[in-house]
Amino acid sequence: MAEHFDVLIVGAGLSGIGAAWHLQQRCPDKTYAILEGRDAIGGTWDLFRYPGIRSDSDMYTLGYSFRPWREAKAIADGPSILNYVRATANEGGIQQHIRFRHRVVRSDWSSSDARWTVTTERKQDDGANVTTTFTCNFLFVCAGYYRYENGYMPDFPGLASFGGKLVHPQAWPEDLDYADKRVVVIGSGATAVTIVPEMARTAKHVTMLQRSPTYVVSRPAEDKMANWLRRNLPAKLAYSIVRWRNVLMGMYIFRMARKRPEKMRAFILDQVRKELGPDYDVDRHFSPKYNPWDQRMCLVPDGDLFNAIKDKRASVVTDTIEAIDTTGVKLSSGQHLDADIIVSATGLELQFMGGMAVTVDGKAADPQSMLTYKGMMYSDVPNLATAFGYTNASWTLKCDLTCEYVCRLINYMDRHGYHSATPKVSDKDIKPAPWMDFTSGYVQRGIDRFPRQGEHKPWRLHQNYALDLLNLRYSAVTDGEMTFA
Numbered sequence: 001m002a003e004h005f006d007v008l009i010v011g012a013g014l015s016g017i018g019a020a021w022h023l024q025q026r027c028p029d030k031t032y033a034i035l036e037g038r039d040a041i042g043g044t045w046d047l048f049r050y051p052g053i054r055s056d057s058d059m060y061t062l063g064y065s066f067r068p069w070r071e072a073k074a075i076a077d078g079p080s081i082l083n084y085v086r087a088t089a090n091e092g093g094i095q096q097h098i099r100f101r102h103r104v105v106r107s108d109w110s111s112s113d114a115r116w117t118v119t120t121e122r123k124q125d126d127g128a129n130v131t132t133t134f135t136c137n138f139l140f141v142c143a144g145y146y147r148y149e150n151g152y153m154p155d156f157p158g159l160a161s162f163g164g165k166l167v168h169p170q171a172w173p174e175d176l177d178y179a180d181k182r183v184v185v186i187g188s189g190a191t192a193v194t195i196v197p198e199m200a201r202t203a204k205h206v207t208m209l210q211r212s213p214t215y216v217v218s219r220p221a222e223d224k225m226a227n228w229l230r231r232n233l234p235a236k237l238a239y240s241i242v243r244w245r246n247v248l249m250g251m252y253i254f255r256m257a258r259k260r261p262e263k264m265r266a267f268i269l270d271q272v273r274k275e276l277g278p279d280y281d282v283d284r285h286f287s288p289k290y291n292p293w294d295q296r297m298c299l300v301p302d303g304d305l306f307n308a309i310k311d312k313r314a315s316v317v318t319d320t321i322e323a324i325d326t327t328g329v330k331l332s333s334g335q336h337l338d339a340d341i342i343v344s345a346t347g348l349e350l351q352f353m354g355g356m357a358v359t360v361d362g363k364a365a366d367p368q369s370m371l372t373y374k375g376m377m378y379s380d381v382p383n384l385a386t387a388f389g390y391t392n393a394s395w396t397l398k399c400d401l402t403c404e405y406v407c408r409l410i411n412y413m414d415r416h417g418y419h420s421a422t423p424k425v426s427d428k429d430i431k432p433a434p435w436m437d438f439t440s441g442y443v444q445r446g447i448d449r450f451p452r453q454g455e456h457k458p459w460r461l462h463q464n465y466a467l468d469l470l471n472l473r474y475s476a477v478t479d480g481e482m483t484f485a
Contacts, residue, residue, distance in 0.1 A: 005031045007410070008118055008136040010354060012036035012098050013043020015387040016142035017397040018064050019406070020094045023140075025066075026407035033134070034094070035120055036047065037148070037354070041089055044080040047148060050169040052198030053078035053328040056190045056299040060226060060242040061250070061394035067165040068228065068239035071189045074223040087255045102132065106357040107139055108180035109382055114419035114485075116383065129307060137419070139310030140406055141184050142387040143354030152347045152442060158323040158330075167194065168470040170348075176341070180204045184329055186321070187345030188214040189440075190298050195343060200313040207337055208316045209329065211420060215268050227417045247397065247465050254463075268412035269294060273347055274304035285316040293392055295440045300327050316449075350446025354398055371432060372453035373423035373473060373481065375461045376402045378451055385409075391436055392463045401465075401472040412477045420482040423458075426481055430454045435461065 007027075009019050013033050015436045023032055040046045045053075054077045055062050062081075063069040067088055071080060089095045102120040109116050120142035121129040151170035151399055159166070167176060169191050174476045179202045185192050188210035200206040225245075229238035265287075272286045287296075302305065308314035319331040358365040360381055368379040375398065376385045385406050391393025409421055430451040453461040458481055462468050 002117065002133040003033075003175075004115075004135045004281050005033050006115065006136065007032040007132060007138045007140060008116070009142055010104050011033045011043060011136060011142040011144065011146060012038075012041045012089075012100075013064075013142065014045065014081075014085055014396060015042065015144075015242055015389070015403075016043065016397065017089045017092075017094055018399055019063070019140055019403045020097060021066060021088065021092050022403035022407055024092060024094070026404070027410050032097060033196045034098045034116070035104055035134070036098055037102050038101045041086050041098065041273065042082045042142060043085075045078050045085060047388040048078060048169065048172070050172040050191070050195055051173070052194045054194060054301070055081060056194075056296075057394040059202065060223070060239065060248055061246050062396050063239075063243075064396060065243075065400045066201075068235045072227055073301075074226060075219065075221045075299065080294075090180060097363050100433045102154075104143075104354060104356045105195045106359070107383075107384075108362075110356075111361050111382070111420070115384075122384050124337065137382045137383060138406075138410060141353045141356075141384070143356075145352070145388065146348035146442075147351040147355065150349065151344075151443065152349050153344055154346055154370070156321055156324045158325055161326050162328075162342065163326040164328075164342065164370045167341065167343050169345050177482075178203050180243070181340040182328075182338050183207070183343060184339040185342045185343040185345055186207055186210075186329075187343075187348065189345065190296070191347075192343075192345040193298045193300055195306040195345060195404055196314050198299070199343075202262075203313075205312075206308070206314045207339075208314065209337065210285075210316065210318050211320055213284075213286050213318060214295065214303065215265075215292055215327055216286055216290055216298045216300055218272065219269060224421050225227060247393070248315075251395050257292040264292045268297075272306070273302065275303050276309060280309075285318050295433050296391060327383060327466075347442035350442060350449060352450050355450070357482060358384075367451045369424075369431070371425055371454050371459045372435065372451045372461055375453075375468070376403070376405065377423050377460075379423050379425050380449075382420040390452040390465070397465050398468060401468050405472040406444075409477055411483040413484065416484070420485045421485045422485070423481055424483045425454070425459065427454075427456075430456070430459060440485065 007030055009016050058074040058452050059069040059076045078208055083254055101123050104120050106119045107116050115135050115137055118134045120132045122132050123129055151168050178199055181203050183203045183206045185196050186209050196206050196208045226242040272282050291296055319333050322330045322332045329337040352367050387399040389398045434447050435450040
């Protein structure tokens with residue numbers, strides 16, 4: 001017989017551990033388990049091991065609302081974030097609820113039983129997979145938005161002929177020795193701007209090869225005001241003040257980028273010119289063709305990327321790849337970049353709900369036919385929520401609100417004797433739109449695997465913390481679009 005829980009959480013990463021904490025505090029009578037496909041807590045922060053791995057959001061907003069960040073650095077490294085997540089699990093007694101090596105492959109809803117049957121594959125030490133099933137009343141998927149097994153690797157012409165080492169950041173070799181080596185990092189996103197200055201500390205030279213530029217902004221790794229407040233105020237109060245300051249500042253910057261993109265663009269590029277000096281070709285290497293926040297901007301703590309460029313330990317080349325040969329990369333301009341190591345920081349493969357198959361009463365649930373409800377639930381899919389963060393702010397801000405709402409919904413159902421809650425679209429003429437309007441390559445490659453959003457609430461996906469705060473924390477659970485049974 002399948003083991004039964006009131007709630008099953010999928011994923012033991014940053015949002016999964018947060019979901020468990022909220023559930024314990026807000027629904028203390030509920031039984032739950034966390035199904036984690038890997039053998040460790042941490043998700044992204046345990047998976048990625050490349051040099052310099054860090055957050056590109058400050059920890060006062062990436063951290064949990066209920067657990068203050070107490071370290072000096074606001075822009076934290078990966079190991080520090082991983083310790084924070086694991087400490088949260090330990091302090092909350094959450095670890096005992098985790099079933100490691102349980103990868104969810106399908107989830108089937110039965111209206112007659114008002115429950116999910118969740119099928120997992122559990123990898124044993126000998127490599128064999130054992131199928132295990134669980135049942136639950138509510139399924140909360142905190143599996144992120146990308147495929148853990150592999151990242152995106154373009155089919156570069158001539159790649160097989162390269163005589164050096166090819167590495168993807170998502171599968172970084174522990175024994176990779178890059179000291180005194182020539183390194184080419186292909187990419188211009190957050191991963192590339194993190195790896196380049198870190199590898200440049202010991203490599204012979206590191207070249208960041210980009211097809212097109214990204215907006216890059218520098219910010220101090222330590223927040224002086226936050227550290228002063230931590231020394232002089234109770235930890236939770238100091239944390240709350242800085243968190244709200246950063247939230248409001250982020251919302252203001254995003255609004256300015258949308259309202260006055262040319263002014264924001266000029267400001268960002270002026271800051272880069274101050275970092276790199278008047279002789280550097282900022283327009284070629286750091287001036288994107290798109291407006292600020294049409295794609296996510298890259299953050300560099302204490303200007304580390306700019307410092308590596310100024311010190312001649314790193315350089316940026318903006319060009320396209322004609323081919324890869326035995327000794328490096330041949331560019332369309334005719335230039336050749338010699339390389340002992342090529343790092344393909346070419347992005348992620350998007351994946352919805354960890355790749356699990358979902359059926360409702362025997363019928364496959366097609367993501368493209370769904371509309372997202374409040375950015376977390378889906379039309380005609382009962383008792384299922386997902387934790388997704390923001391594209392223009394810290395991931396955890398939205399996930400925290402999502403967890404609060406899920407707990408409110410479960411408690412409401414209990415009070416009224418309901419067994420299921422299903423979002424239903426009442427406006428049959430509603431026009432669907434893509435899940436996200438980001439122009440980033442990884443989004444455009446995989447957005448057709450995700451549900452869509454509608455043109456008005458509650459089907460509209462807000463990228464605004466203040467609006468979500470009102471909609472998820474304070475608005476009524478009953479809104480005419482949620483059907484209870």
